[in-house]
Amino acid sequence: MSLVYKTRQIVYGFTLFFIALSGFAQMPIFKRYYIADIPGLGWLDQFYVTHVLHYVFATFFIGFGIYVGMDFVLNKKNISGLTASGVVKIAVIVGLMVSGGLMVAKNLPGIYFSHTLIYVMNISHLGLCMALLMASAYTLVRRKAWIK
Amino acid sequence: MQAIALAGKREKRMTSKISRRAFLKGSFTAAGSVAVSGSVARAAASLAAEEKAPLVTVIDISRCIGCEECVYACRESNAAKYPDPQKPFPKMIPKRVPIEDWSDKRDVTDRLTPYNWLFIQQAKALVNGQEQELTIPRRCMHCENPPCVKLCPWGAAKQEPNGLSRIDADICLGGSKCKAVCPWDVPQRQTGVGLYLDILPSLAGNGVMYKCDRCYQRLEKGHIPACIEACPEDVQTIGPRSEMIAQAHALAREMEGFIYGEKENGGTHTLYVSPVPFDQLIFEQGKGKPSMGRVEDRMADGNNLARAMLIAPIAGAVAAFGKFYKRVKEDG
Ligand code: HEM
Numbered sequence: 155m156s157l158v159y160k161t162r163q164i165v166y167g168f169t170l171f172f173i174a175l176s177g178f179a180q181m182p183i184f185k186r187y188y189i190a191d192i193p194g195l196g197w198l199d200q201f202y203v204t205h206v207l208h209y210v211f212a213t214f215f216i217g218f219g220i221y222v223g224m225d226f227v228l229n230k231k232n233i234s235g236l237t238a239s240g241v242v243k244i245a246v247i248v249g250l251m252v253s254g255g256l257m258v259a260k261n262l263p264g265i266y267f268s269h270t271l272i273y274v275m276n277i278s279h280l281g282l283c284m285a286l287l288m289a290s291a292y293t294l295v296r297r298k299a300w301i302k
Numbered sequence: 303m304q305a306i307a308l309a310g311k312r313e314k315r316m317t318s319k320i321s322r323r324a325f326l327k328g329s330f331t332a333a334g335s336v337a338v339s340g341s342v343a344r345a346a347a348s349l350a351a352e353e354k355a356p357l358v359t360v361i362d363i364s365r366c367i368g369c370e371e372c373v374y375a376c377r378e379s380n381a382a383k384y385p386d387p388q389k390p391f392p393k394m395i396p397k398r399v400p401i402e403d404w405s406d407k408r409d410v411t412d413r414l415t416p417y418n419w420l421f422i423q424q425a426k427a428l429v430n431g432q433e434q435e436l437t438i439p440r441r442c443m444h445c446e447n448p449p450c451v452k453l454c455p456w457g458a459a460k461q462e463p464n465g466l467s468r469i470d471a472d473i474c475l476g477g478s479k480c481k482a483v484c485p486w487d488v489p490q491r492q493t494g495v496g497l498y499l500d501i502l503p504s505l506a507g508n509g510v511m512y513k514c515d516r517c518y519q520r521l522e523k524g525h526i527p528a529c530i531e532a533c534p535e536d537v538q539t540i541g542p543r544s545e546m547i548a549q550a551h552a553l554a555r556e557m558e559g560f561i562y563g564e565k566e567n568g569g570t571h572t573l574y575v576s577p578v579p580f581d582q583l584i585f586e587q588g589k590g591k592p593s594m595g596r597v598e599d600r601m602a603d604g605n606n607l608a609r610a611m612l613i614a615p616i617a618g619a620v621a622a623f624g625k626f627y628k629r630v631k632e633d634g
Pocket residue numbers: 170173174176177178180181204205208212213215216250251253254255257258261275276277279280283286287452453454455456
């Protein structure tokens with residue numbers, strides 16, 4: 155594994171951890187389950203703090219994702235260079251970016267989405283998040299790489 | 303038609319509802335009695351036209367006599383939406399999860415509860431060295447960009463194009479995040495009802511959140527909200543935003559008064575007009591009794607970041623092209 159690949163793995167892992175943590179903090183669970191009581195983790199029940207953090211990590215995640223993706227394409231590589239688990243994870247990440255991006259738009263003033271759409275966005279974002287975490291756990295344990 | 307019926311109703315109530323407070327508050331009322339009558343009828347007409355533009359209410363505090371007609375009208379109009387919890391409630395895990403049960407205290411009217419979406423708040427103020435008492439109808443402000451709606455992680459709440467926000471009792475899990483993010487802690491929880499009972503009642507969720515939904519079922523039919531219709535003093539007016547903002551400012555000029563709700567939390571669909579500066583009002587305090595302090599736009603930080611999010615893909619693409627260009631040049 156090249157140094158570039160390793161560095162990217164670390165940056166990705168760090169981003170995924172915090173984006174998922176701040177994402178789960180959007181649900182009122184960390185206080186209920188005493189996690190926000192752990193010294194140093196009190197911010198986890200501050201909804202406006204975790205909301206902004208989720209945005210910050212999402213912004214970086216999108217930029218980083220586009221960079222890595224474009225770099226891959228510009229290196230004249232295509233989907234056949236990816237592992238099956240890599241393809242699945244990328245599809246899920248794209249879904250998270252789309253559903254998340256739509257929810258960011260929804261949060262702007264004067265934007266009225268239909269109630270059904272809002273509901274579907276929330277549920278699919280949460281479902282995709284769970285899917286990504288499970289796929290990531292699988293690839294971590296099985297030591298599956300992104301590229302062949 | 304409706305306007306005529308309204309006027310008749312109002313006259314009947316006026317004669318029977320002159321309270322001690324009305325007498326005391328005579329001075330304020332005189333100053334505030336601009337051409338508000340008629341505006342109710344006008345608003346009703348524009349509602350019937352199924353106008354989808356945001357509707358704003360103006361609340362002229364100087365006119366309110368604290369009779370609670372609006373409170374009881376609200377309860378009557380919305381009784382069918384009130385929770386009817388089954389007891390005993392599921393055991394909560396962990397134990398710290400608070401059980402909030404108002405089902406035996408449905409009669410409480412001096413604060414917000416799941417069974418009382420509007421209450422009359424007492425506030426004291428010194429006017430020209432004299433202590434005055436104000437009564438203020440309090441309920442959801444219907445924010446222009448409502449955090450309760452936008453930040454609900456289940457999409458249980460929604461905002462309609464006419465500006466009202468409401469919580470869908472069939473979807474809400476009662477986690478109370480909406481209350482935590484509301485600058486005025488408006489939504490109120492009732493344990494033991496709703497969707498969470500069908501999922502993992504002990505582990506997730508805790509009932510349903512309730513608050514003023516601006517009588518959406520009445521607006522849909524072109525009727526004004528129950529509290530507005532019932533008020534014998536025409537304290538509230540409802541209408542399209544631009545008109546109502548102009549009215550609030552005219553009223554404030556007339557009584558040399560002050561406006562609350564136009565800028566708070568980035569703007570709301572409720573404009574209180576008071577003869578006393580809001581920061582000089584001394585409110586009765588307590589749970590379910592929101593204050594009227596300054597509120598910055600709570601959603602502003604996130605929404606400013608949203609712009610950065612638009613730039614992120616461009617920045618990523620530029621960086622990738624930069625790297626590509628460098629390599630091509632080096633390969634030369
Ligand atoms: C990459 C772009 C992403 C964007 C733009 C985004 C945006 C959002 C937004 C707007 C919300 C609603 C709450 C709020 O307004 O703060 C949200 C919620 C959430 N996000 Fe993300 N998100 C992204 C990626 C992720 C990822 C990668 C994960 C997890 C691995 C994640 C997990 C969650 C969770 C668990 C929630 C709460 C449940 C829900 O509302 O669906 N998000 N996200």
